[in-house]
Amino acid sequence: EVQVVESGGGLVQPGGSLRLSCAASGFTFSSYAMTWVRQAPGKGLEWVSTISAGGAGIHYADSVKGRFTISRDNSKNTLYLQMKSLRAEDTAVYYCAKVDSSSSDPPGAFDIWGQGTMVTVSS
Amino acid sequence: YKLTQPPSVSVFPGQTARITCSGDALPNQYAYWYQQKPGQAPVVVIYKDNERPPGIPERFSGSSSGTTATLTISGVQAEDEADYYCQSLDSSGTHVVFGGGTKLTVL
Numbered sequence: 001e002v003q004v005v006e007s008g009g010g011l012v013q014p015g016g017s018l019r020l021s022c023a024a025s026g027f028t029f030s031s032y033a034m035t036w037v038r039q040a041p042g043k044g045l046e047w048v049s050t051i052s053a054g055g056a057g058i059h060y061a062d063s064v065k066g067r068f069t070i071s072r073d074n075s076k077n078t079l080y081l082q083m084k085s086l087r088a089e090d091t092a093v094y095y096c097a098k099v100d101s102s103s104s105d106p107p108g109a110f111d112i113w114g115q116g117t118m119v120t121v122s123s
Numbered sequence: 124y125k126l127t128q129p130p131s132v133s134v135f136p137g138q139t140a141r142i143t144c145s146g147d148a149l150p151n152q153y154a155y156w157y158q159q160k161p162g163q164a165p166v167v168v169i170y171k172d173n174e175r176p177p178g179i180p181e182r183f184s185g186s187s188s189g190t191t192a193t194l195t196i197s198g199v200q201a202e203d204e205a206d207y208y209c210q211s212l213d214s215s216g217t218h219v220v221f222g223g224g225t226k227l228t229v230l
Contacts, residue, residue: 035219037165037221044206044208044221044222044223044224045157045159045165045208045210045221045224046221047210047218047219047220047221050219059217059218059219061218061219062218095164095165100170104217105216105217106152106212106216106217107212107219108170108171109155109167109170109171109176110155110157110165110167110210111167111170111176113164113165113166114164115163115164116164
């Protein structure tokens with residue numbers, strides 16, 4: 001079964017850090033770009049970042065650039081999102097999704113999504 | 124850069140629902156559409172303006188003309204009640220953008 005499973009969410013204080021992971025299975029992870037999308041409670045979808053299949057092509061939303069770092073370990077079939085200097089407005093469910101192409105320039109459709117992991121930034 | 128969708132669309136079962144998405148870069152960028160039901164992850168229902176993924180019912184179709192992309196659901200069923208999001212890229216082709224979402228209500 002093709003799937004991605006996120007983990008690593010939780011409660012963190014403003015200014016803190018957190019690393020999310022996304023474990024992929026059922027497809028050749030190293031052949032596809034991957035992306036993170038978040039959804040604040042009761043709000044719409046917001047794109048966060050995309051990384052190409054090989055890891056060289058990376059793009060960030062302006063709202064997280066300089067604070068978040070996307071990376072991947074193709075030997076472990078795992079995608080990561082390192083989040084630093086977290087703010088209350090970063091509170092959201094974070095979804096990992098497979099892109100239906102290898103490139104992040106431009107990426108294709110987000111065709112496989114996980115169930116998300118909740119990140120709450122609060123004191 | 125923004126993609127603009129109507130906040131809500133309501134139709135009776137069996138009718139046709141049309142959800143629009145407006146954006147200045149759409150003449151040069153593909154539109155994608157996602158369905159999200161409460162408590163669930165989004166699912167892509169249309170990609171590259173008008174392509175339908177395997178397993179998506181034929182009643183879902185997409186089109187794009189000028190600065191407006193349209194998701195059409197023909198013969199709407201109760202199970203189609205959900206939030207629908209369009210997605211595309213900005214003019215640079217590197218930044219992904221989502222529309223604000225449209226809540227489809229089946230009356």
